[in-house]
Amino acid sequence: MIVVEGLTKRFGEKRAVDRLSFTVRPGVVTGFLGPNGAGKSTTMRMIVGLDRPDAGSVLVDGRPYAELSAPLRTVGALLDAGWARPRHSARTHLRWVASLNGISPGRVDELLRLVGLGEVAGQRVGTLSLGMRQRLGMAMALLGDPRILLFDEPMNGLDPEGIRWIRQLLRQFATEGRTVLVSSHLLSEMAITADEVVVIGAGRLIASGPTAEFVEHAAQAVVVVRADDTEHLAGELRRAGHQVETRPDGALAVTGTTARRVGQIAAGCGEVLHELRTDHGSLEEAFMRTTRDAVEYRAADVVPAGVEER
Numbered sequence: 506m507i508v509v510e511g512l513t514k515r516f517g518e519k520r521a522v523d524r525l526s527f528t529v530r531p532g533v534v535t536g537f538l539g540p541n542g543a544g545k546s547t548t549m550r551m552i553v554g555l556d557r558p559d560a561g562s563v564l565v566d567g568r569p570y571a572e573l574s575a576p577l578r579t580v581g582a583l584l585d586a587g588w589a590r591p592r593h594s595a596r597t598h599l600r601w602v603a604s605l606n607g608i609s610p611g612r613v614d615e616l617l618r619l620v621g622l623g624e625v626a627g628q629r630v631g632t633l634s635l636g637m638r639q640r641l642g643m644a645m646a647l648l649g650d651p652r653i654l655l656f657d658e659p660m661n662g663l664d665p666e667g668i669r670w671i672r673q674l675l676r677q678f679a680t681e682g683r684t685v686l687v688s689s690h691l692l693s694e695m696a697i698t699a700d701e702v703v704v705i706g707a708g709r710l711i712a713s714g715p716t717a718e719f720v721e722h723a724a725q726a727v728v729v730v731r732a733d734d735t736e737h738l739a740g741e742l743r744r745a746g747h748q749v750e751t752r753p754d755g756a757l758a759v760t761g762t763t764a765r766r767v768g769q770i771a772a773g774c775g776e777v778l779h780e781l782r783t784d785h786g787s788l789e790e791a792f793m794r795t796t797r798d799a800v801e802y803r804a805a806d807v808v809p810a811g812v813e814e815r
């Protein structure tokens with residue numbers, strides 16, 4: 506269990522993390538989500554004692570990180586892939602960290618196989634691809650067989666097979682009863698991996714709880730409908746006071762109502778329906794709606810080449 510309470514971190518004038526409180530439970534995968542610069546990495550660094558909070562506290566399994574008697578055996582973290590000493594081989598690097606922490610060399614070989622680096626274990630870390638370094642970082646985090654795992658963007662640089670592998674690994678850790686906190690910008694991936702989410706923006710908590718509840722509350726449900734004469738049905742729906750959009754594929758998207766009501770209106774005007782379903786919205790949509798006001802770095806709207814902005 507990780508308990509974050511009133512956590513605050515300033516860099517100069519800037520509050521990177523601002524009175525943040527949340528709990529990460531064991532036995533589930535918790536997605537840590539937020540736009541660029543929201544404070545996710547800073548929070549994770551404070552959880553493992555790499556940054557000092559200006560206020561507030563973090564407890565891992567009931568204690569501050571600094572008071573853990575065997576930190577590597579309690580918390581494993583993959584925070585960024587640039588830490589390893591580039592001239593050492595993956596195996597030498599892991600053995601070095603293992604020996605400092607009283608962990609057997611046998612565990613290193615076991616982990617190299619688990620993360621799929623058995624073949625390249627003798628290669629210098631500096632020559633490994635980003636994806637391979639992520640796998641090495643994963644092995645580092647797992648060295649002490651910890652009950653609490655933190656992964657900052659673990660899917661970075663991984664190919665589709667690697668992403669699937671991470672997803673299965675995270676699930677396995679949660680099933681084993683470990684506490685798993687994982688940050689990622691891959692929201693479609695998080696939608697299928699994270700049982701719970703902690704969403705932050707501009708250093709502050711926006712939402713926390715089961716992913717499905719977050720999506721249900723924050724994303725807008727849309728009724729999607731197709732009919733023989735879509736234009737006719739659209740007119741009738743608008744006349745009944747509903748907001749209707751025509752999607753590029755010709756279906757109508759109706760907001761602020763239920764499929765039942767849309768079906769009634771269609772029946773009332775004699776329209777034959779080909780499709781009628783409720784689209785409950787996605788994690789991406791829920792994320793966009795809730796973090797809209799907390800986006801620090803926003804890209805300009807894309808203007809197609811040759812079109813001048815007025």
Ligand SMILES: Nc1ncnc2c1ncn2[C@@H]1O[C@H](COP(=O)(O)OP(=O)(O)OP(=O)(O)O)[C@@H](O)[C@H]1O
Pocket residue numbers: 516519521539540541542543544545546547548801
């Ligand atoms: N060492 C530092 N010195 C000054 N400012 C920092 C430092 N580390 C982070 N920040 C600032 O704190 C804010 C939070 O950064 P952080 O890296 O924690 O965000 P993040 O949510 O992990 O972002 P991303 O998704 O882009 O990785 C940002 O505005 C960042 O510029």
